[in-house]
Amino acid sequence: MTAEDAKSFFSRELLLWYRASKRDLPWRRSRDPYRIWVSEVMLQQTRVETVIPYYERFMERFPTAVALAEAPEEEVLKLWEGLGYYSRARNLQAGAREVAELYGGAVPDDKEAVARLKGVGPYTAGAIMSIAFNRPEPAVDGNVMRVLSRYFCLEDDIAKPSTRKKIERLAVSLIPEGAASDFNQGLMELGALVCTPKSPGCLTCPVMAQCAGRLAGKERELPVKTKAKPPRPELRLAALIVGTGPRAGQVLVRRRPDRGLLARMWELPHIELAKGSSETALFGGNDDAVHRQLARRLAAELMRETGLPVRPLGWREDAEHVFSHIHWHMRVYTAELDSSGAFRFEGDDRTWIAAEAAGVYDAGFFCEDEQAAPLLAAAAGDLPPGYRWIGPEDMGELAFPNLFLRILNAYWQQEGNADAMDDEMTNGGMIG
DNA sequence: AAATCGGGGAT
DNA sequence: ATCCCAGATTT
Structure with a gap:
């Protein structure tokens, strides 16, 4: 042969x-x-x-x-x-x-x-x-x-x-x-x-x-293939920012950049916890003190990036998401926007941006007046570029990675149930 | 050549 | 947990 x-x-x-x-x-x-x-x-x-x-x-x-x-x-x-x-x-x-x-x-x-x-x-x-x-x-x-x-x-x-x-x-x-x-x-x-x-x-x-x-008896050894490196871990904090007043029932989302991971997909606002930062040590913890500190870091960082007066409400869930080369460990915090007295200003050419009234006592920072303008606009209700409010009816048009799709769908479903229960109780109470 | 880029099903 | 799937592109 x-x-x-x-x-x-x-x-x-x-x-x-x-x-x-x-x-x-x-x-x-x-x-x-x-x-x-x-x-x-x-x-x-x-x-x-x-x-x-x-x-x-x-x-x-x-x-x-x-x-x-x-x-x-x-x-x-x-x-x-x-x-x-x-x-x-x-x-x-x-x-x-x-x-x-x-x-x-x-x-x-x-x-x-x-x-x-x-x-x-x-x-x-x-x-x-x-x-x-x-x-x-x-x-x-x-x-x-x-x-x-x-x-x-x-x-x-x-x-x-x-x-x-x-x-x-x-x-x-x-x-x-x-x-x-x-x-x-x-x-x-x-x-x-x-x-x-x-x-x-x-x-x-x-x-x-x-x-x-x-x-040759090698069918189980073949093919030879060097194994891939395991995905590197990343600790991330995400904000489920829920609307209030006229925005009730809506959630704040943003679009990712044109290039890179999940390019142009929509997502919840979130930050990466810098490797070696003090919060990484607390990341796994699940008590109130840990959540207060992590939520505070999330709100402060998002406010620094966007000017939005983020006020954390509490821990919602943990989510794992594994890509080929990255492993996201994500903690999700519910939050609101609250600009009531959140910003105060000092100095002639520099502005002190703070969020004391929003409950984020260590979130303040100095910046130039010009840089303060978009932050003030955000406090007034404007959204930064790429951000928008959505309701469940918008999910059919915006593409989300599975991680955020799961989080959002769970929220809409929970909201739907809550509304139904409200209706039921209202009807029962009023009619009775 | 090595890293980047998702997500899930099989084992 | 680990592998890998009808891979391409960028660095």
Whole structure:
């Protein structure tokens, strides 16, 4: 049995297996390259079962590249809410705009042109070209690296970029004549359903007979992969600032910056507790003294940043949120805005901003008069740039990361219940 | 080459 | 708890 025999065996058997047992997935019911493109971007680092409902909603709303190109960005982000890696959504729309303007709305049957689209890297370009156009291009993802590492017993570290390129060269050489679409999908399907990371189902594998990794008894050791560093911890304090008077039932939120983590998503105002600051020592505590001090720090820092006269009311909940590289330990405090006598002024060219009447006795600081202007405006009721009041009816338009989505939805639900109970008691009391 | 960028399901 | 998922982009 030569190496060439092992390769042609693999290609032949895998193709037969895929055609006999492929799953019925939404993006497999069409060869529209736009649909393939959307599915592949959603599937980046994301499981099939997670993607399906997002894909269905997205395609219903944006059935063509032109429809996506013409949509408001916020609507695209909202449909991506909860899926993660939000730059994918913005890059996809940027790519759709390229397709609309440069190619009349049709994804071109051109490898270089597709590879130049925003958010389309080596894998996605290969996937679009092979799946939609049946071009013999490699589409090497984590599944493919695992399957081929095992079948050919390759000990290269798949975390290294050079290994992906090596496996791409191997993958191209395996594509059967005229069957790139089914073969590439079969490779990934095998990795997803049979050649799984932990306990591979070798006994049902169509290519087990020639799998070098299994024949060497190494199917569980492969592929070799250096493990990722654990996410670094960050201590954060968030404010659930609830409206009063005409703002009753509303909550103050803000939009994140254009770049970086959770770019352009909405969130609750919050601060990071500086590493090594005195409050970090108290972070885990749960008694009144701890909460008073943490809430005071939160109010002072937010007031320094925004000028808003934040008055903490009490601890609400703790929330954990783990990203790939950061672990947020968040404590959430309920608060109000209260500018009654919160600001006083001294000196000729410098202003003393304080919040004594708001109960934040150590929140004062000096600043230049010009810098004081926006703070005074905030005290008067203006909001800083990017901030706005919302009610539950606004949740359908604004995209929040899951962490804040959970906190807000719990609050709206609780408010709804409280209102219902008020009505009930009012009715009972008045009528009785 | 290493870091950044979400979130969840499986084990 | 740990891994990793139909990865791309920036540093």
